[in-house]
Every structure is written in structure tokens, then in C-alpha cells.
Amino acid sequence: MNTIVQEEYGSTGMKQQCVVVTQHGGPNVLQVVEEDLPEPGAGEVRVKVLAAGVSAYDLMFRRSGTLPGTPRVPFTLGEDIVGVVDKLGEEVSTIEPGQMVAGATWAIGVGGGYTEFICLPASELVPVPPDVDPAEAVCVVVNYLTAHMAMHRTANVQSGERILVQGAAGGTGTALLELGKLAGLEMYGTASKHNHELVSSLGATPIDYRNEDFVKRIRSLTGDGVDVVFDPVGGARQLWRSYRVLRKDGRLVWFGVAATKKGGLLVIPLTLLTVFLLKLIPDGKQVPLAPDLSEDKAWYRETLTELLDLLAAGKIKPVVAERIPLFEAARAHELLERGGYAGKVVLVTDA
Numbered sequence: 004m005n006t007i008v009q010e011e012y013g014s015t016g017m018k019q020q021c022v023v024v025t026q027h028g029g030p031n032v033l034q035v036v037e038e039d040l041p042e043p044g045a046g047e048v049r050v051k052v053l054a055a056g057v058s059a060y061d062l063m064f065r066r067s068g069t070l071p072g073t074p075r076v077p078f079t080l081g082e083d084i085v086g087v088v089d090k091l092g093e094e095v096s097t098i099e100p101g102q103m104v105a106g107a108t109w110a111i112g113v114g115g116g117y118t119e120f121i122c123l124p125a126s127e128l129v130p131v132p133p134d135v136d137p138a139e140a141v142c143v144v145v146n147y148l149t150a151h152m153a154m155h156r157t158a159n160v161q162s163g164e165r166i167l168v169q170g171a172a173g174g175t176g177t178a179l180l181e182l183g184k185l186a187g188l189e190m191y192g193t194a195s196k197h198n199h200e201l202v203s204s205l206g207a208t209p210i211d212y213r214n215e216d217f218v219k220r221i222r223s224l225t226g227d228g229v230d231v232v233f234d235p236v237g238g239a240r241q242l243w244r245s246y247r248v249l250r251k252d253g254r255l256v257w258f259g260v261a262a263t264k265k266g267g268l269l270v271i272p273l274t275l276l277t278v279f280l281l282k283l284i285p286d287g288k289q290v291p292l293a294p295d296l297s298e299d300k301a302w303y304r305e306t307l308t309e310l311l312d313l314l315a316a317g318k319i320k321p322v323v324a325e326r327i328p329l330f331e332a333a334r335a336h337e338l339l340e341r342g343g344y345a346g347k348v349v350l351v352t353d354a
């Protein structure tokens with residue numbers, strides 16, 4: 004079977020289709036184009052993509068060319084993939100053709116996952132256990148790694164601690180709740196009302212951030228606040244309020260700017276300034292910053308393997324918001340723009 008895959012796609016002159024950002028703008032700038040099938044270089048593996056994650060990060064790079072690190076158009080988005088190894092480059096001995104693998108695409112820039120085939124360094128890819136759903140596995144890559152890093156390295160949570168997860172029904176929020184339950188935490192989560200059943204089912208007490216003041220609600224529910232707040236929303240007012248619900252010696256872990264959806268890119272410098280100012284307050288509370296996920300390769304491989312094993316064992320079950328065919332990526336971006344979903348939106352190639 005492995006040989007057949009290589010023969011079918013391995014010859015030069017073959018074409019593939021991928022989704023590119025043709026210019027910065029709305030979802031309709033995502034266009035399907037045909038290009039040469041990429042050939043893996045030394046140390047690389049070519050993967051036939053089965054599932055690619057869609058993220059808030061993708062939306063920011065699609066919308067604007069002003070963010071640091073934005074490549075020139077045309078470029079392809081997609082920071083995580085799951086697929087089947089299709090061809091090995093030279094010097095690769097750790098992976099076999101036909102193996103299902105998962106990984107992040109950071110090594111090649113802002114992304115590249117919205118495609119039929121992708122070449123990635125073998126060092127970025129981790130085997131996926133048999134019988135795992137590729138759409139669920141792809142949720143694990145960036146969202147669960149982020150949640151794991153935030154929870155176990157940045158906040159260093161201890162069993163029995165009390166946490167508030169902002170954006171609890173989102174891709175990272177649901178990951179934090181699943182890992183928080185395994186860690187034995189007492190959990191609260193902000194979400195729109197229609198997502199409260201999901202938040203409860205993941206083990207947290209839901210708070211309707213749109214219609215109630217979460218600071219007051221946390222105080223009335225807990226008395227003295229929480230040990231850790233995980234905040235992927237950002238913005239000056241939001242972060243200040245997240246800080247206020249911390250107990251003495253509590254930790255605020257900020258790791259995202261979902262507020263840019265409404266507030267635009269100005270939210271980013273305001274968020275950074277607020278984090279800087281909060282860190283200066285000498286009241287015992289901490290605002291630790293998460294290290295870059297791609298910095299520590301040994302941690303990345305070990306933790307991704309651990310998370311995929313938890314998935315295979317049924318101990319976590321990522322929330323897939325919707326499975327959308329790869330070539331309808333524009334529709335996936337419309338869904339992210341509109342909101343109202345829960346979990347992670349995934350592009351699939353087998354639809």
C-alpha cells in the first residue's frame with residue numbers, strides 16, 4: 004500500500020491543489036489553485052493531508068499584511084495538520100510511508116496546511132495512533148499543546164486549584180477544560196449562553212460573559228476568587244478584570260487576542276501594554292508569559308505524543324465545531340468571522 008501511494012504521487016510533473024490567500028481581505032480572497040506537487044528535501048517528509056486546523060491566527064494573517072512576519076501574497080494558511088506520510092526525503096529514517104502523523108507547520112512560516120500535500124521536517128511530525136479520527140487529532144496539535152503549556156508550564160496548576168477559563172467554549176477553551184478536568188481542578192468558564200451546556204458537560208460552571216459581570220459572578224460563586232485565569236481574549240479592560248478575580252498569589256495566563264475580532268489590531272499593542280503594567284503591580288499576583296510553543300522541540304514531541312495517546316485512550320475528546328471540505332476554506336473563514344460555533348473548525352480532504 005505504501006509503495007502504491009508513492010508511485011501514484013511521487014513522479015515529477017504531478018500537480019496538487021491548495022488554498023492560497025491571493026490578497027489581504029475577506030474570506031473570498033481564499034482561492035483554490037493548482038501547483039506542482041512539492042518534493043521533500045533532505046530531512047523532510049511529504050504528507051497527504053487528511054485534516055487541517057483553521058484558527059483565529061489564520062484570520063489575522065488573511066485580513067492584514069501589517070502583522071510582523073506576514074509573507075507576501077500569495078501564501079497558504081494552516082498551522083496544524085494530520086495526514087498520511089506519502090514520500091520520504093533523504094536522511095529520514097524515523098517515519099515510514101503510510102504512517103498517520105500530526106504536526107504543526109510553524110517550521111515553514113505562517114502556515115501551509117490548507118493543501119492536499121505538504122512537505123515538513125520529519126522532526127515536526129509525531130505518529131498518530133491507529134483508529135484515531137484525523138479531525139479530532141488535528142485539534143490536539145496547536146490548541147491542546149497551547150492549553151497544556153499554559154496549564155502545566157506557565158501556571159503550574161496543582162490538583163484542587165480553582166481556575167477561570169475565558170472563552171471556555173472556543174478551541175483553546177475546550178482544550179483547557181478537558182485538561183483541567185484531568186488535572187483535578189475546580190473550573191469556571193465564560194461563554195455565550197448557547198454554549199453553556201457544553202461548558203457544563205466539560206466539567207466547569209458556565210458564566211454568561213455577555214449578560215453578566217464575570218468579576219461579580221466569580222466573587223459570588225467563590226468568595227475570594229480563583230488561583231488562575233486563562234485569558235485568550237485580551238484587551239486592556241478584559242485583562243484588568245481577569246486580574247481582579249485572582250486570589251492572593253494567583254496567576255493570570257494571557258495567551259491570545261480573540262478581542263481583535265471586534266476591536267481590530269489596535270487590541271494587540273493595548274494588550275501588550277496592559278500585560279506589562281499588570282506585571283509591575285507588587286501585590287503578589289503574577290502574570291507569567293508562556294514560552295513560544297515551537298521553542299522546545301523535545302517538549303513539543305513528548306507532549307504531542309502524550310496528548311495523542313490520551314485521545315486514542317478516549318481520555319480526551321476534542322470538540323470539532325464543523326468539518327468543512329478543504330476547497331471550501333472560505334466558508335470556514337466565514338464561520339470563524341461570524342462566531343457562534345464551539346470548539347475548532349477543521350478542513351477535511353475526504354469529504
Ligand SMILES: NC(=O)c1ccc[n+]([C@@H]2O[C@H](COP(=O)([O-])OP(=O)(O)OC[C@H]3O[C@@H](n4cnc5c(N)ncnc54)[C@H](OP(=O)(O)O)[C@@H]3O)[C@@H](O)[C@H]2O)c1
Binds near residue numbers: 145262
Ligand atoms: N499563544 C498561542 O500559542 C495560541 C494558541 C492558540 C490560540 N491562541 C489565541 O487564542 C485566541 C483564542 O483562540 P481559540 O482558537 O480558542 O479561538 P475560538 O475558538 O475562536 O474561541 C474564542 C472564544 O472566545 C470567546 N470570546 C470572545 N470574546 C470574549 C469575551 N469578551 N469574553 C469571553 N469570551 C470571549 C468566544 O466565546 P462565545 O462564542 O461563547 O461567545 C469564543 O468561544 C486567539 O486569539 C488565538 O490566536 C494563541
